[in-house]
Every structure is written in structure tokens, then in C-alpha cells.
Amino acid sequence: xxxxxxxxxxxxxxxxMSDLYRAEVPQxxxxxxxxxxxNEAELVHNPQLAxxxxxxxxxxxxxxxxxxxxxxxxxxxxxxxxxxxxxxxMRPVGYYDLSAAGAPVHATAFRPVGDAALDHNPFRVFTSxxxxxLVADEALRQRAQAIxxxxxxxxxxxxxxxxxxxxxxxxxxxxxxxFVAELIHTFQWHHEATVDLASYRGLRATHALVADIVCFKxxxxxxxxxxxxxxxxVQARMPGADLLAKDSIEGPPRRAFPLLLRQTSFLALEEPxxxxxxxxxxxxxxxxxEVEQRGCALTRKGRALYDQLLAxxxxxxxxxxxxxxxxxxxxxxxxxxAQALFQQELAFFRFQVDAARLAQAAPPEGADVxxxxxxxxxxxxxxxYEDFLPVSAAGIFRSNLGEEVRGGYGSQGHQAAFEEALGxxxxxxxxxxxxxxxxxxxxxxxxxxxxxxxxSVG
Ligand code: OOG
Ligand code: NI
Numbered sequence: 001x002x003x004x005x006x007x008x009x010x011x012x013x014x015x016x017m018s019d020l021y022r023a024e025v026p027q028x029x030x031x032x033x034x035x036x037x038x039n040e041a042e043l044v045h046n047p048q049l050a051x052x053x054x055x056x057x058x059x060x061x062x063x064x065x066x067x068x069x070x071x072x073x074x075x076x077x078x079x080x081x082x083x084x085x086x087x088x089x090m091r092p093v094g095y096y097d098l099s100a101a102g103a104p105v106h107a108t109a110f111r112p113v114g115d116a117a118l119d120h121n122p123f124r125v126f127t128s129x130x131x132x133x134l135v136a137d138e139a140l141r142q143r144a145q146a147i148x149x150x151x152x153x154x155x156x157x158x159x160x161x162x163x164x165x166x167x168x169x170x171x172x173x174x175x176x177x178x179f180v181a182e183l184i185h186t187f188q189w190h191h192e193a194t195v196d197l198a199s200y201r202g203l204r205a206t207h208a209l210v211a212d213i214v215c216f217k218x219x220x221x222x223x224x225x226x227x228x229x230x231x232x233x234v235q236a237r238m239p240g241a242d243l244l245a246k247d248s249i250e251g252p253p254r255r256a257f258p259l260l261l262r263q264t265s266f267l268a269l270e271e272p273x274x275x276x277x278x279x280x281x282x283x284x285x286x287x288x289x290e291v292e293q294r295g296c297a298l299t300r301k302g303r304a305l306y307d308q309l310l311a312x313x314x315x316x317x318x319x320x321x322x323x324x325x326x327x328x329x330x331x332x333x334x335x336x337x338a339q340a341l342f343q344q345e346l347a348f349f350r351f352q353v354d355a356a357r358l359a360q361a362a363p364p365e366g367a368d369v370x371x372x373x374x375x376x377x378x379x380x381x382x383x384x385y386e387d388f389l390p391v392s393a394a395g396i397f398r399s400n401l402g403e404e405v406r407g408g409y410g411s412q413g414h415q416a417a418f419e420e421a422l423g424x425x426x427x428x429x430x431x432x433x434x435x436x437x438x439x440x441x442x443x444x445x446x447x448x449x450x451x452x453x454x455x456s457v458g
Contacts, residue, residue, distance in 0.1 A: 002172070003168070003169065003170025003171055003172060004170070004171055004172065004173045004176040006087060006088050006089035006117075006170075007088075007089055007112070007116075007117055007120040007121060008176075009087060009088045009089075009171065009176045009179070009180065010088035010089055010090065010112065010120075010121055010123050011064070011120070011121045011123075012176065012177065012180045013088055013123065013180050013183065013184075014064060014066055014121055014123035015064070016180050016181070016184050017066070017068055017123075017184065017187065017221060017224060018066060018224060020184055020187065020188065020221070021068075021221060021224040024188075024189050024287075025269065025287055025289065027242075027243055027266060027269075027289050028224060028289055030241050030242065030243060031226065031238075031241070031243060031266070031289045031291060032226050033241075034234060034237055034238070034241045034243075035226045035227075035228045035234060035291055036063070038228055038229070038230050038233045038234050038237065039062060039228055039229045039230075041230075041233075042228075042229040042230045042233070043059075043229065046229075049229065052381060055352075055381070056350070056381055056384075057119045058119075058384065060119075061118075061119060061120075061121060061122060062227060062229075064121055064123075065121075065122055065123075065226065065227040066123060066124075066224050066225060066226055066227075067109075067111075067123070067124040067125065067126060067224070067225045067292075067388075068123075068124075068125045068126070068187075068221045068223065068224045068225070069125065069126040069127070069128070069221065069222050069223055070125060070126075070127055070128070070187060070219040070220075070221055070222070071105065071127075071128045071129075071130065071209065071212065071213045071219055071222065072127065072128065072129050072130065072213070072219050073129075073130050073144075073148040073151070073213050073214060073219075074130075074148050074149070075129070075420070075421035075422075077129075077153055077219070078127070078129050078421050078422055078423075079421065079422060079423040080154060080159075080162075081110070081127060082110075082422055082423060082424060083162055083166065084154075084158070084162055084183060085110045085125065087162070087165050087170075087171065087179070088123075089112045089117050090110040090111055090112060090123070090124075090125070091110065091111065091112070091113050091427050092108040092109070092110055092127075092422060092424065092426045092427060093108065093109050093110075093111055093113065093386075093387060093426060093427045093428075093429050093432065094108055094109055094387050094388070094426055094427070094428075094429045095107075095108060095413070095415045095418060095419075095426050096108065096109075096126075096128075096388065096390045097390065097412070097413030097414070097415075098128065098390060099131065099134060099409040099412045099413065100390075100409070100412070100413070101390065102409065103128075103207070103209055104130065104131045104132075104134040104135060104207055104209060104210060104409065105128035105129060105130055105131055105209060105213075106128065106129055106131060106413065106414065106415075106418050107126060107127055107128040107129065108127055108418070108422070108426050109124050109125070109126050109127070109387055109388050110124065110125045110127055111123070111124035111125075111386060111387075113427060113432055115436060115439075118384075118386060122386060124386070126388055129418065129421060130144075130148075130209070130210065130213045130214070131414075132144055132145060133414075134409050134412070135206055135207075135210060137206060140202060140203065140206055143199065143202075143203075144203060144210065144214045147194065147195060147199075147214050147215075148213075148214060151194065151217060151218070153186050153217070153218040153219060154182075154183075154186055155182045155185050155186075157178070157182045158179065158182035158183050158185070158186070161175060161178065161179045161182065162179075165179070185218075186218050186219065187218070187219065187220060187221040188218070188220065189220045189271075189287070190216055190217045190218070190220065191271075191272065191273060191274060192217075192273070192274045192275075192276075193215045193216060193273050193274065193275045193276065193284070194215060194216060194217055194276070195214070195215045195275065195276055196275055196276045196277050196278070197275040197276075197277075197278055197282060199215070200215050200275060200282075200284075203215060211284075212284070212286045215284075220286060220287065221287075222286050222287050222288065223265070223287065223288050223289055223290045224289075225263070225289075225290040225291060225292050226291055226292075227291075227292055227293065227294055228291050228292070228293050229293065230293065231249055231262050231263075231264060231291060231292065231293035232249070232254055234264070234291050235249055235264050238264075238266060243266040243289065244266050244267045245264055245265070245266055246264055246265050246266070246267065247321070248264070248321055248322075248324070249262050249263065249264045250262065250263045250264065250389070251263060251389055252295070252306065252310075252327075252331060252334075253324065253327045253328045253331050254328075255295075255331070255334075255336050256336050256337065257295070257296065257336050257337055257338060257341065257382070258293060258294075258295030258296065258382075259295040259296055259298065259306065259334070259347070259385075260294075260295050260296070260297070260298060260306065260385045260389060261292055261293070261294055261295065261385055261387075261388065261389055262292065262293045262295070263290055263291065263292040263293075264290070264291060265288050265289060265290040265291070266288060266289040266290075267288060268285040268286060268287055268288040269285065269287055269288070270283045270284075270285050271283060271284055271285065271286070271287070294384050294385055294386075295382070295384075295385060296341070296347045296348065296349075296382035296383065296384070296385060297347065297348045297382075297383045297384065297385040297386070297387075297429075297433045298346060298347050298348070298385070299345055299346060299347060299348060299430070299433075300430055301344075301345055301346055302341070302345075302346030302347050303430075305333075305334060305346060306334070309330045309331055309333060309334060310327075310330070312330045313326050313327045313329075313330035313331075316330070334346075338380040338382065339373070339374075339380070342370075342373055342380055343370065343373075343374075347382065347383075348382075348383040348433040348434070348436065348437045349380045349381060349382060349383060349437060349440075350380075350381045350382075350383055350436065350437065350440040351369075351372075351373070351378040351379065351380065351381075351440050351441055351444045352378065352379045352381065352444070353377065353378060353379075353444050353447045353448060353451075354376055354377055354378065354379050357375075357376045357377050358377060358448075358451060358452070362451075362452040363375060363377045363448070363452070369441060372444075372448075377448070378444055383433055383436055383437060386429075386432075387429045
């Protein structure tokens with residue numbers, strides 16, 4: 001029997017998640033409509049951008065491009081999520097330590113890897129795991145553990161289909177549809193808590209995240225984020241669409257050449273919850289809306305410079321929100337055009353052979369890639385950043401948990417423990433971008449070699 005391709009199962013899944021969230025959170029629909037309007041206008045105003053996105057095959061994916069976020073309670077849940085997402089071609093990429101920023105979780109991003117899968121549908125899920133080792137109160141820690149060990153977040157049918165798919169090496173189209181429908185149940189919202197109000201309050205006093213993870217039947221999806229081509233415009237227009245935007249955009253400042261990832265969100269909904277043993281309703285805030293603009297992926301060197309400049313701006317702001325002017329000033333030290341970024345090996349690019357330039361003159365024998373780019377034989381296109389930023393993630397967490405900005409748990413990343421829970425190592429994001437750049441260069445090299453006498457470019 002033929003199997004549905006994992007990329008196609010992922011598309012079914014992202015569509016089903018989007019439908020679920022649209023039905024549960026009306027503001028999500030409003031935000032998606034706003035983003036669609038802004039993107040359409042941006043493509044009209046910026047034909048160069050439109051042309052590049054079309055060439056890179058990113059125009060088609062834009063309308064469906066989303067990321068979601070979930071928060072898990074146990075190692076067992078995380079290991080099972082890894083296996084479930086693997087059926088849809090989603091691998092755990094990167095390790096994010098949120099403890100330094102005051103959230104008792106660590107995380108990875110499940111996403112497709114490889115150009116073809118990303119072009120098909122880049123659906124990602126930022127997936128956090130609770131770190132009870134950071135909860136100081138021994139009694140609370142044990143209580144949380146006991147509650148979590150009892151819950152079953154996956155339907156039996158979902159687990160049966162997982163086992164079947166792993167045995168058969170895939171799912172038929174009919175089974176894939178059933179699989180997605182079953183899996184969606186895991187991420188639904190529940191109006192009933194699994195604990196009484198006193199337990200909820202006790203856990204909440206430790207950290208709002210702990211309560212959000214421990215007190216419910218499952219890991220409700222807490223946001224689903226569309227991708228915009230102009231986040232400043234979306235931010236400016238959110239109030240007009242009745243969306244209560246957080247006061248600043250996370251990530252790098254606005255640039256001629258967009259870097260990494262900029263995000264903003266609207267504030268979480270206060271939702272009615274019934275606690276065990278209560279006849280009336282109380283409330284909990286977890287779900288919010290977010291929008292993002294994706295820029296170019298940075299090399300390790302570029303990322304180190306980014307982190308350094310951001311820390312510099314934050315130090316200048318002295319713990320308060322970083323004013324836009326301060327951020328822009330700090331980032332004046334970051335080159336803002338493709339040529340300089342490539343020359344200084346700060347960002348990742350794909351290359352295209354410029355046929356017109358080649359017709360004019362052949363590149364010198366033995367030219368390296370820097371010479372080919374500088375001489376105009378190879379054009380540069382940014383490789384889109386497909387991952388997340390822990391500092392931004394922490395800012396998003398904070399603005400939506402009703403948390404006062406509190407100190408961190410110190411820097412206590414624990415990647416080995418995370419990978420043990422996951423049951424696999426996380427994939428190194430830098431290696432993926434390096435491979436994408438290298439394969440693009442190899443393709444250009446073949447064209448150049450066929451056209452003229454250019455040896456190996458390196
Ligand atoms: C995850 C926040 C991280 C992002 O876009 O950085 C995230 C969460 O609130 O559970 O989604
Ligand atoms: Ni997000």
C-alpha cells in the first residue's frame with residue numbers, strides 16, 4: 001500500500017491546527033486577515049521583494065506558514081511527541097534554555113529540515129518541557145509530579161496509529177487523515193481544570209507556567225503565528241483591528257536587510273475555567289496571538305555579534321524595556337547589506353549564477369566564492385531563518401503570563417537532560433544552514449564549470 005508523504009501529512013496537520021485555533025480564538029482569525037492584507041500591500045509596494053520570494057519559492061508557503069507552541073509536563077510526553085511529529089517530517093532542531101530568562105522550562109523547535117520540505121510547508125511547533133528541578137518547594141514539586149504522571153494526553157487511537165506507522169514505515173492517506181484528527185485532540189483547550197482551586201493557586205504562586213502546564217488535561221496550543229512581510233505595519237494596525245498588541249517588537253530592529261526573527265504578540269485571553277469541586281467559574285490566561293517577520297539566518301559569528309549587540313542595548317537600558325532608538329544605535333555596528341554580510345561571513349546565503357555577467361566575461365581561473373560574488377558572477381539571496389530566539393521567546397512568555405519581570409534561575413541550561421527526555425539528540429540548526437549554503441554553491445559550481453573553466457570554488 002502506498003503511504004502519504006510526511007510533507008503532506010504535515011500540511012493536513014497545520015491546516016487542522018489552524019482551523020482549531022480559528023474556532024477557539026477569534027482574534028487569531030482577525031490577526032490572519034490583517035497579516036494577509038499587510039502582506040498583499042507589501043508585495044505591491046516592494047516588487048523586488050516579491051520577485052525574490054517568488055524566485056525562492058516562498059510566495060506559496062507564505063499563506064500557510066505558521067508556528068505553534070505547546071508546553072509539556074513529562075519526559076514521556078516529550079518522547080512521544082517526538083515520534084508523532086517524526087511521522088510528519090518534523091525534527092527537533094536546537095536547544096533553548098529559558099531558565100536564564102526566568103521560565104522553568106527548556107525547549108526545542110520541531111520543524112521540517114531540508115529545502116524541499118521547508119518549501120512544501122515549514123510548519124513548526126516550539127515545544128517546551130517543564131523543569132520541576134527548578135521548583136524549590138519539595139511538596140509542590142511532588143504534587144505536580146503526581147498530577148502529571150496520571151494524565152494521558154494522547155488518545156489511544158492516536159498511539160495505535162503511531163505504532164502502526166512506525167511498523168509499516170508510513171501511513172495510508174485514510175490513516176493519515178484519521179491520525180491528524182486524533183492528534184488534534186491533544187492540543188485542544190479544556191475549560192475544566194484537573195485540580196482544585198487551592199492546588200492551582202499553589203502552583204501558580206511558584207510560577208504561572210507551572211500552573212498552566214500541570215493543571216490541565218493536556219498541552220493546549222497557546223498560540224499560532226502567521227508570518228508577515230512587514231511587522232512594523234502589522235504592529236501599527238493591530239489596535240485598529242481590536243487586538244491589544246504588546247508594546248514593543250522582540251528581536252533585532254527594523255533593517256534594510258532583515259535579520260533573524262522579529263515578533264510581536266497580542267495579550268492573552270482571560271478564560272473561564274471550572275476547577276474541581278467549584279460550582280462557579282474562575283479564570284486562567286494562557287492563550288495569545290503572535291505575528292512574526294523572518295529575516296536572514298546568521299552564521300555562528302553573526303549570531304555572536306547579534307547576541308553581543310543585543311546585550312549591549314539591554315545593559316544600556318538597565319533592565320527596563322530597550323527603547324527603539326537604543327536598539328537601533330547598538331545595531332548600527334551590524335552590516336546592513338548582503339555583500340558586506342557575506343564578505344564578513346555573518347549570514348547564510350544561496351547563490352545564483354548571473355548569466356548576463358558571465359556573457360560579458362568569464363571569471364578568472366581558480367576564482368573563489370568571495371571573488372565570484374564580488375565580481376558579480378554569483379548573486380546572493382538570504383537563507384530564511386527557520387528557528388527561534390530564546391530572548392524573544394522569554395519576552396513573549398513574560399508578556400503573556402501576567403508575570404512581573406522576575407530574575408532568572410541563573411544560567412542553568414541542561415541540554416543533556418533535555419535530550420535524554422526527548423530520547424534523541426537535537427539537530428544543530430547552524431549545520432542545516434551551512435548545508436543549504438554549501439549545496440547551493442555546489443549547484444552554481446556545476447553550472448560555471450559547464451560554461452567556462454572554473455575549478456572548485458571554496
Ligand atoms: C512559547 C514561546 C516561544 C516564540 O515564538 O518564540 C515562541 C510559549 O509561550 O509556550 O513561541
Ligand atoms: Ni511563538
